[in-house]
Amino acid sequence: MTEPYPEYMMESVRKVEATREERKDKEFDRVSDDEAMEILKEWHPDYRKSDPEFFREIAVGPSKGKTVPTEVANVLEAYPWVDPKSVDLSVIEHDAEVFVIGTGGAGLAAILWANNEGVKMEDIVVSTKLRLGDSNSKMSQGGIQACDGEDDSPLIHWLDVMSGGHWTNDRTLARQLVMNGPSMIKWMELLGAEFDKHDDGGMQELMAGGASRKRIHSCKDYTGLELERVLMDEALSRGMRVLEFCPTVSLLTDDSSNVTGGLVWNLETEEYHVVRAKTTVIATGGFGRLHVAGFPTTNHYGATCDGVVMAYRAGADIVHMQSTQYHPTGAAYPEQIVGLLITEKCRSMGAQLVDAEGEAFIYPLETRDVESAAELRQIREGKGVKTSTGQMGVWLDTPLIDEIRGEGAFEEGLAAIHRLYARFDIDASKYPVLVHPTLHYQNGGIAINADAQAIQPNGEPIGRLFTAGETTGGVHGDNRLMGNSWLELLVYGRRAGISAARLASKTKMPRKSDLKLTHLTRYSEELQKSGVKTERCSPIILPNYLGENTMAPVGYGKETPFDRRLDLFT
Amino acid sequence: MPSKDTTTEKNETTGNLVTVYIMGKPYEVPSELTIMKAQEYAGYRLIRGVGCRGGFCGACTTIYRKREDYKLYIDLACQTKVEDGMYLVQIPFVPAEKPQWNLEDLEANSDSIIHFFPEITRCVSCNACTQACPQNLSPMRAIQAIRRNDLKMAADLSFDCVSCGACSVRCPAEITHYHVFQLVRRLVGRYVQKRAEHTAERVKEIEAGEYDADMDILVGLPEEELKELFVRIREGNPLQLPEREVGKHD
Ligand SMILES: Cc1cc2nc3c(=O)[nH]c(=O)nc-3n(C[C@H](O)[C@H](O)[C@H](O)COP(=O)(O)OP(=O)(O)OC[C@H]3O[C@@H](n4cnc5c(N)ncnc54)[C@H](O)[C@@H]3O)c2cc1C
Ligand code: SF4
Ligand code: SF4
Ligand code: FES
Numbered sequence: 001m002t003e004p005y006p007e008y009m010m011e012s013v014r015k016v017e018a019t020r021e022e023r024k025d026k027e028f029d030r031v032s033d034d035e036a037m038e039i040l041k042e043w044h045p046d047y048r049k050s051d052p053e054f055f056r057e058i059a060v061g062p063s064k065g066k067t068v069p070t071e072v073a074n075v076l077e078a079y080p081w082v083d084p085k086s087v088d089l090s091v092i093e094h095d096a097e098v099f100v101i102g103t104g105g106a107g108l109a110a111i112l113w114a115n116n117e118g119v120k121m122e123d124i125v126v127s128t129k130l131r132l133g134d135s136n137s138k139m140s141q142g143g144i145q146a147c148d149g150e151d152d153s154p155l156i157h158w159l160d161v162m163s164g165g166h167w168t169n170d171r172t173l174a175r176q177l178v179m180n181g182p183s184m185i186k187w188m189e190l191l192g193a194e195f196d197k198h199d200d201g202g203m204q205e206l207m208a209g210g211a212s213r214k215r216i217h218s219c220k221d222y223t224g225l226e227l228e229r230v231l232m233d234e235a236l237s238r239g240m241r242v243l244e245f246c247p248t249v250s251l252l253t254d255d256s257s258n259v260t261g262g263l264v265w266n267l268e269t270e271e272y273h274v275v276r277a278k279t280t281v282i283a284t285g286g287f288g289r290l291h292v293a294g295f296p297t298t299n300h301y302g303a304t305c306d307g308v309v310m311a312y313r314a315g316a317d318i319v320h321m322q323s324t325q326y327h328p329t330g331a332a333y334p335e336q337i338v339g340l341l342i343t344e345k346c347r348s349m350g351a352q353l354v355d356a357e358g359e360a361f362i363y364p365l366e367t368r369d370v371e372s373a374a375e376l377r378q379i380r381e382g383k384g385v386k387t388s389t390g391q392m393g394v395w396l397d398t399p400l401i402d403e404i405r406g407e408g409a410f411e412e413g414l415a416a417i418h419r420l421y422a423r424f425d426i427d428a429s430k431y432p433v434l435v436h437p438t439l440h441y442q443n444g445g446i447a448i449n450a451d452a453q454a455i456q457p458n459g460e461p462i463g464r465l466f467t468a469g470e471t472t473g474g475v476h477g478d479n480r481l482m483g484n485s486w487l488e489l490l491v492y493g494r495r496a497g498i499s500a501a502r503l504a505s506k507t508k509m510p511r512k513s514d515l516k517l518t519h520l521t522r523y524s525e526e527l528q529k530s531g532v533k534t535e536r537c538s539p540i541i542l543p544n545y546l547g548e549n550t551m552a553p554v555g556y557g558k559e560t561p562f563d564r565r566l567d568l569f570t
Numbered sequence: 571m572p573s574k575d576t577t578t579e580k581n582e583t584t585g586n587l588v589t590v591y592i593m594g595k596p597y598e599v600p601s602e603l604t605i606m607k608a609q610e611y612a613g614y615r616l617i618r619g620v621g622c623r624g625g626f627c628g629a630c631t632t633i634y635r636k637r638e639d640y641k642l643y644i645d646l647a648c649q650t651k652v653e654d655g656m657y658l659v660q661i662p663f664v665p666a667e668k669p670q671w672n673l674e675d676l677e678a679n680s681d682s683i684i685h686f687f688p689e690i691t692r693c694v695s696c697n698a699c700t701q702a703c704p705q706n707l708s709p710m711r712a713i714q715a716i717r718r719n720d721l722k723m724a725a726d727l728s729f730d731c732v733s734c735g736a737c738s739v740r741c742p743a744e745i746t747h748y749h750v751f752q753l754v755r756r757l758v759g760r761y762v763q764k765r766a767e768h769t770a771e772r773v774k775e776i777e778a779g780e781y782d783a784d785m786d787i788l789v790g791l792p793e794e795e796l797k798e799l800f801v802r803i804r805e806g807n808p809l810q811l812p813e814r815e816v817g818k819h820d
Binding site: 033071088130131133138146147148149150155156158159160162163171172173179183190191194197199205213219222225226229234237238239267268298300301302325336413415419420544546 | 616629650756757764766771772796
């Protein structure tokens, strides 16, 4: 059999193999809170607050003065690329009881629950950036937490959520999260999602990093794909109206700062559509494609922080934005898949993190920030493996999974990962795979209350604006545990849908004169006064990956608002 | 201390260039790129034919031929490396209407499926779908399992389907497999798999308010006490709240 790695890597692989037997049953010491803090301070990018290359204070807007990653500050300290003077807001194309932005899990849950609450499907207008369902939700692999185990309870789950977030979470939001866990699993079950189950119907549950009970529910390692496609199918079956390839680029507001709809940009015909709405739900997901701190990312192409940018300009506070989740196991080899997620389920099933010398340097299921920092430590201390393209990494010893659980367990439980590596002739059930931390999750975001309303710094809700999912902050505090995000988007997507539907039933359709972009004009003025000198425009909608010596076909690159984002990435 | 990570997705050239023909036009691109990154390198800003960039969403279906090879290949652009002399085009969309159904009105048998998709009875077992599938699934066997009324088997065989539509564009029977499979899996999830009793039990307990009083106490405890509780439960012990009167938390 030919070896899957070049010889310089195989040398290290053999060291990993040599220690495997003795590591197999290793009892790891769990790191204490204090030790964790020490590792984080030294090695985690989040703890470099005073380095302007990593962080700076936002110079404008409601959360002015808060420290955020520079990449986030860049999209906030930017001009709206919609020129308020150039848009005709009197031509209204769509009227909505509820206007939902984004079709990941949070958006779809909001749509279905608004419908359950009595809003007709034809009165729900949906804007989504690319194809329906293109989202981080669809990519999630590992699973979803819910406290339905015998030795488990909402109280224990709550403690896990809080501990994972380093006790910085909004306690009420975290409570609502865990209390609704089992009912969301039951809901998905009745919609026909195929969970991994025992023959009697009981859930097969695994441990998440940072958790104290087994409560990860999974659908092989395609959990997000399965849950997302079930939600999509249900929404389409009920007659969902969705504007695909039509990202929202700005909210609309009235004179009392209520949100009255949104302005949508058709990526294909390059024109605006005006959506007038009684209520609006932002469910635009995370920010991986901003490449915070220069890291590769696991996120989908459209994860560009747009929801935060739009809500911020409409007056929303942003919270916990100073903390970013780097996933400890992003692929580091081969080059084509650098950054892609190797699910935590590998470690839940027994894989360990091992350095170039074959040493397992940390308990495999600490919280993600600690795991990532520990890897960066090993690498900087010279115990990493360097590939020919200069990418560093440590080993994830995946063969342990079959050793512990029997031959075939890896392929059965981790089909997506098995397939990912098989495409490059690496059998991950027989050889370890090289990993490096990768930018994974936006821990913070738009501040919300328990009704999923977007709130201002003073705690007052913004009129008629709801939001849910990864674009929001507070539920997870400074760090999210695996599996709690899918739970969050169901619980809070549902909450947003119900809240929006209830408010819509008591609200009149905004008048034409209530559809304005004055909040953008005000924001631009403030930006100008702040002294920030920039030509940046946002939301950026899509990242720019064009080659440096672009050989663009003739006719491309004509000046559209869409092209003005370019300077952000060059 | 580390400085900023430099491994962003900016396409870095490390050596060899190859020529690929994007919709017939030649471009020189680094040989280690995927088809997706190669198109971007060549100057295409992708809107259609891109999504997750990780092999999960099926948006990037691409057909291509290779130099001196008559065969027509279908793959995911984000998961396939370029080769010298590749002629390629992405399929922006596979046309197919998704019928509307209400799971609650259906039964888990092949008649339910055939009602919406009568064309599956026209399958000629040519296996073209299987050869096209970038996920290495066997849509043909899944279709045949449905006809044998073995929905569970069909659901298992199609579970890893990413709805790329590669099978459907090749199928002489004009089946839209991914829509068929979606219905099959939902029926299996809803009616064939047994319900999780323990989940339903816990929902009942929560709805009956059994945890409310304890939760009231817990969320009011100071951080130090919470940390101690957490250390104990993490070791596998049951949770024991400090004795306190309900409603009186500091
Ligand atoms: C690879 C990967 C693996 C993961 N694994 C897990 C896991 O095992 N368990 C877990 O709990 N969580 C996991 N997560 C996290 C979880 O999947 C996400 O946090 C969650 O799905 C976010 O859901 P969302 O609905 O808020 O956002 P998304 O699912 O990202 O959806 C956002 C939607 O908004 C759209 N959008 C964005 N901007 C605009 C705009 N301007 N206008 C219109 N539409 C817009 C997008 O196109 C998309 O449809 C994982 C994430 C990734 C990336
Ligand atoms: S079964 Fe068809 S739609 Fe599904 S992944 Fe395979 S080729 Fe694509
Ligand atoms: S391509 Fe169509 S006809 Fe041929 S085996 Fe597949 S489903 Fe049957
Ligand atoms: S972009 Fe999603 S599968 Fe290729």
